[in-house]
Amino acid sequence: MTPSAAALRKITDQLQAVEAESGDGVIQLGRDSSLKVSNLAKVFFPKPGITKGEVMRYYTSVWPYLRTVLADRPLSLKRFPDGVAGKFFFQQKAPPNPPDVVRVESIKSPAGEIQERIIGGTLGTTLYCTQIGAFECNPWNVRVGSLSDPDFTVIDLDPGPKSPFARVIEVALWVKEALDHLGLHAGVKTSGATGIHIVIPLPPKSTDAVAERVPRLIAEAVAGAHPQSATVVRPISKRGSSKIYVDFGQNARGKTIAAAYGVRARPEASVSTPLRWDELTPGLDPRDFTIRTLAARLETVGDLWGPIMKRPNPARIVTTL
DNA sequence: GGTGATC
């Protein structure tokens, strides 16, 4: 159930009002659901001066886009209670007594133990994550109901400390060539930090083995063909500071990547932003996409992510690699 | 950030 535009507008108005007052209050999310919030006027991104309330308003306004990215997926949280420049910690298990609007399910952890986890897909859940300073809320590649069937797999391009972003783009286009050659399609987005994510939607009932093998084959082929620019070597010291690390290792159970449309805990409050492949040109700067610029972009380009992720690649190809 | 203990 996705709230209407009018309902979302009511929520952003409430957030605005609470932030302008004491910063503490209760947000009415629906007829009988509400969320207690606090410190909405506290700055969590010092450089642009972005508050917790502004992040909540961003998530509310892009909710129609974000919802399908998070729906039914266990989340891994990274929390920054003192702002994105402060200390952080990861959180896997749901807290003991989460508010009613937060979806929690008993899930088998990768190690095989039952644990209570936060599940994405409701606005209340996402606003709660922001409330507790979880500025990164990363979804698993499986959904409750099919917890052993990954429905996407990712090739994660991580630039070294001295790689120009143009080099990330170059490698991304080589990955695209490899995908084309194999007859596969994929979505591309900024990671929100310094790299790029190339996400390959998988057919139903795909296995972890497929999710782990497909990106690996492509990554090794690209790094093998372009050793000057790309590498799959794991130790940083043996990697070369201006090469792009083609990371195929983010596809095991419990590993995650940033959600499309999700904010990152970076100084600019940048957002992992879906792109058209033809936008991968030298002028592209991932820092241009922030919670303050995304609304305008979405108005013109619409949802570049949902439709691609809903179109699985053929099992015939993906399982025979 | 949330909670429970303590002065």
Add this chain to the structure above:
DNA sequence: GATCACCAACGCCAC
């Protein structure tokens, strides 16, 4: 009411 201590991940792999 203010202050404080404590809590909040994990799997893989090379060595």
Add this chain to the structure above:
DNA sequence: GTGGCG
């Protein structure tokens, strides 16, 4: 076992 890694 410990450390590096994301």
